[in-house]
Amino acid sequence: MARTISRRDFLALGALAGAGTVLSACGSPTPQVALGPALGDGYDGPPVTIEYWNGFTGGDGPAMRQLVEDFNNSQELITVRMNVVQWAQYYQRVIAAVHAGQGPDVGAMHVEQLATQAARQAISPLDDVVAEFGLSQDEYPAQVWEAGIYNGHRYGIPFDVHSLGSYTNLDLVEQAGLTATAATGEEFESNLQAMLDAGVATPFWMPNRWPAHLIFLSLLWQFGGEPYAADGSAATFDSDAGVQALTWMAEQVGKGFSPGNVAQDSQYTAFKNGEGAVTWDGIWQINDLASTAPDLRWSLAPLPTIGTEPAVWANSHHLVMFRTRRPDDDRLAATKTFVKYLVDNSDSWSAAGMIPARSAARQSPEFTGSPQAALSDAIGTMRFLPPIAAVGEVQVQTLETAVSNAVLGRDDPRSALRAAADQATAIMEGNLRKFERGEAA
Known part of the structure; x- marks a missing residue:
């Protein structure tokens, strides 16, 4: 069954494969990222295509494809090109691409990987981005919000919870x-x-x-x-x-x-x-x-x-922004626009069988009518591995x-x-x- 194998392989094969890949890139310059221009009311730069990678290859795939399609149809300046990779290969391939200077702009990442990839300088701190979005701990379960922090900095924006x-x-x-x-x-x-x-x-x-x-x-x-x-x-x-x-x-x-x-x-x-x-x-x-x-x-x-x-x-899927050697204000602004869209429309992610992380999304009919809504009262008991x-x-x-x-x-x-x-x-x-x-x- 594709979905089960993808999660299982991520926890086993993906973690091991990722280690060797990034360590082999230690000689490359440290990628950097700039905050870019303020988001304002939306992206108003030149037409741009941004790259979005994730591992949603199972029953969650259609829901994410729909979200990306809806975003692309909602405006005319940004095109999101999505690359879906089995979780078993995802961390190896995306981190290798980042350190080769050919990584995507944005991705989904299991919260258990944030500390590892932050330490390997593959993803960017998002403290300023979260502040710009106006997001706060009040909108999320405390343990989900805190799980995105490593060494005092936020590296992931919570998208869902799955237990x-x-x-x-x-x-x-x-x-x-x-x-x-x-x-x-x-x-x-x-x-x-x-x-x-x-x-x-x-x-x-x-x-x-x-x-x-x-x-x-x-x-x-x-x-x-x-x-x-x-x-x-x-x-x-x-x-x-x-x-x-x-x-x-x-x-x-x-x-x-x-x-x-x-x-x-x-x-x-x-x-x-x-x-x-x-x-x-x-x-x-x-x-x-x-x-x-x-x-x-x-x-x-x-x-x-x-x-x-x-x-x-x-566990939890968090949205991350990858580091790049060649920061570009237009791509960064477009990336933030897309990430903000996913956050604001995470109620639609209920169709993937997931629990939206944002509290407001869990009040939506999409979630309250879903089978996983039976676990709503247990959200406070959900536990995550420490950010190691x-x-x-x-x-x-x-x-x-x-x-x-x-x-x-x-x-x-x-x-x-x-x-x-x-x-x-x-x-x-x-x-x-x-x-x-x-x-x-």
């Missing part, structure tokens, strides 16, 4: 005589047991790979833990909270709620085929379910609170393997997490030295 959610097969739940969605761990286990007793085999499939580490992070936060030190100096996911989280995940197999050895994405495929009653996956699956499983009766709700406090892993450069690479090499080994029963949760945290800390210490010396620029 894990709990998908339920209504037919299988009703088969067990259940009607309510579980809100707590006790209710969730009781519901799963009731489904087992009613003949629903393995009602909750627990993956050992994607999105297993996202489930782990959600539960870690629920139990009061943090995955990394805020200053990027150490991994802390091997805390007691982490052990509790990973132990719970492994227990789902031991209790018979989940089959063993659930391969990557298999839990979602099983849900679409009516084999699993509940699955925890990203809201980016909404459009895929509508198009590929039209007869499936399902609902979406926030994850139940298994730990002591509600929390769920989330290259943290995605660290997770791929350490945390994801530890989670997989524990869920598969190859290692006990505490030992798996301790070994992975030691390895992650060593990598992070090296990253700190590397970025402090400027080797990643």
Whole structure:
């Protein structure tokens, strides 16, 4: 399924590929960007074409194509040319293009990449642009707004939020005589047991790979833990909270709620085929379910609170402006005009299955009538990774393997997490030295 693969590949392959690409460009001059002329009432310069890159290749693609088409049709002076690249290749290709002096003007970027690409001098600080737009924290959830800041400067303008959610097969739940969605761990286990007793085999499939580490992070936060030190100096996911989280995940197999050895994405495929009653996956699956499983009766709700406090892993697409060696006032003004248009019309982005980041957009009929509106009340519980450069690479090499080994029963949760945290800390210490010396620029 294209959408799932794109997110998965971004978190895994994309982060690793990006490192080598930018490091290989260290000898090039540092790209710079100018603020350009004030936006005023709109762009009034000569006709100009600007380049916009993103990775919206799945069910979110049509919504973005429509937004770009609407912008191009709304005025006659700016033409936005969009280049869509699978997230697996996006960060490698766009950053290489920037450092070769051939990068795009504007792009979409996962918030987990902002710190990395800011440290590698690929994207520009947007403090002045945000001030010019008149945007403020009051218009966004606090944690979404703050996630765009790295080293005291804003590098991204929040566009959306996308998190894990709990998908339920209504037919299988009703088969067990259940009607309510579980809100707590006790209710969730009781519901799963009731489904087992009613003949629903393995009602909750627990993956050992994607999105297993996202489930782990959600539960870690629920139990009061943090995955990394805020200053990027150490991994802390091997805390007691982490052990509790990973132990719970492994227990789902031991209790018979989940089959063993659930391969990557298999839990979602099983849900679409009516084999699993509940699955925890990203809201980016909404459009895929509508198009590929039209007869499936399902609902979406926030994850139940298994730990002591509600929390769920989330990510966010932010709009960024790339650095350039050859600043041009007309292109910069046109770029800002397009970015402002996307911000002002982000309610239309609800059609992508995403949650608009701007509060006003979440009041629109486009969002309130969408399936993901069921997660509105959970926005305050959505958590993001701290803004640590290259943290995605660290997770791929350490945390994801530890989670997989524990869920598969190859290692006990505490030992798996301790070994992975030691390895992650060593990598992070090296990253700190590397970025402090400027080797990643």
